[in-house]
Amino acid sequence: MPPLTYANYLDLEKLLTLQKPRSTPAEHDEMLFIIIHQTYELWFKQLLHEFEKIKMDFSAGDLFGAIHSFKRTRTIMKTLVGQIDILETMTPSSFSSFRDRLETASGFQSVQFRELEYLLGYKRPVALAHVKPDFPGADRLQTRVGERTVVDRFYDFLETRGAQIPDDVKNRDVTQPNGPDERVQKEILSLYKQSPECSILFELMTDFDEGLQEWRYRHIKLVERTIGAKKGTGGSPGVPFLKESLFRPIFHDLWAIRREL
Ligand code: HEM
Numbered sequence: 280m281p282p283l284t285y286a287n288y289l290d291l292e293k294l295l296t297l298q299k300p301r302s303t304p305a306e307h308d309e310m311l312f313i314i315i316h317q318t319y320e321l322w323f324k325q326l327l328h329e330f331e332k333i334k335m336d337f338s339a340g341d342l343f344g345a346i347h348s349f350k351r352t353r354t355i356m357k358t359l360v361g362q363i364d365i366l367e368t369m370t371p372s373s374f375s376s377f378r379d380r381l382e383t384a385s386g387f388q389s390v391q392f393r394e395l396e397y398l399l400g401y402k403r404p405v406a407l408a409h410v411k412p413d414f415p416g417a418d419r420l421q422t423r424v425g426e427r428t429v430v431d432r433f434y435d436f437l438e439t440r441g442a443q444i445p446d447d448v449k450n451r452d453v454t455q456p457n458g459p460d461e462r463v464q465k466e467i468l469s470l471y472k473q474s475p476e477c478s479i480l481f482e483l484m485t486d487f488d489e490g491l492q493e494w495r496y497r498h499i500k501l502v503e504r505t506i507g508a509k510k511g512t513g514g515s516p517g518v519p520f521l522k523e524s525l526f527r528p529i530f531h532d533l534w535a536i537r538r539e540l
Pocket of ligand 1: 315316320366374385386387388498501502505506510512513516517518520521524
């Protein structure tokens with residue numbers, strides 16, 4: 280066995296040969312386009328990893344574990360938003376020079392992004408419709424359809440803090456998206472007021488949720504300035520489709536109670 284080095288621990292030889300521009304002659308900006316998407320996918324992988332832990336923390340009532348991990352996920356989210364600045368240095372004409380090479384490939388088909396939405400609680404059928412069964416990871420996404428979400432596990436957490444979660448909420452059909460519930464909001468509200476440590480967690484969850492919406496907004500603006508009203512390579516109407524989820528929260532109940540605080 281060769282001694283462990285920086286390069287073989289990180290498998291750099293493999294990693295650094297995974298950038299394969301398709302344009303000939305090579306368009307300078309295609310490298311950036313590939314690297315930025317690969318970087319996003321790596322961060323999506325890390326987010327999925329963190330949220331698996333958060334799910335366990337929630338069910339175990341581990342408040343400080345969840346606080347710690349939400350701090351990390353919201354910080355990753357800020358990096359994901361910040362990275363858009365780099366891609367916005369690519370002009371529309373530069374993108375057009377290799378866009379045809381993308382054929383029908385699109386972030387629309389990112390299985391990990393969909394997994395993230397599903398794992399959090401935003402299970403929308405449109406996502407499955409665009410992930411073909413032979414895509415790598417399509418089976419993982421299918422498994423997530425039937426799994427309890429981060430929001431479902433959040434209900435577990437609230438119960439460990441003495442909240443009353445109605446049976447129909449606890450036994451809901453987990454293949455559907457999570458939605459708001461006024462009875463749950465009442466319980467969260469009283470914890471907000473009585474338990475400062477829980478309110479820290481609720482604020483961090485709201486930070487993450489706001490970060491995801493911020494990412495959606497910045498992505499839409501990136502799309503608008505780069506391709507305008509053109510349709511997406513993934514076959515959606517483009518910007519109008521993306522606007523559908525723009526202000527949609529993950530943690531509905533945490534947003535709904537804010538007028539009462
Ligand atoms: C020039 C840059 C970009 C353009 C023009 C662009 C364009 C689009 C368009 C038009 C869509 C709608 C679906 C379609 O019909 O294709 C879309 C969806 C999506 N894109 Fe991008 N995109 C860009 C960069 C990125 C980057 C850097 C990421 C990072 C991973 C990304 C991730 C996504 C995701 C996850 C979706 C699905 C969003 C949803 O369903 O709400 N895109 N993109």
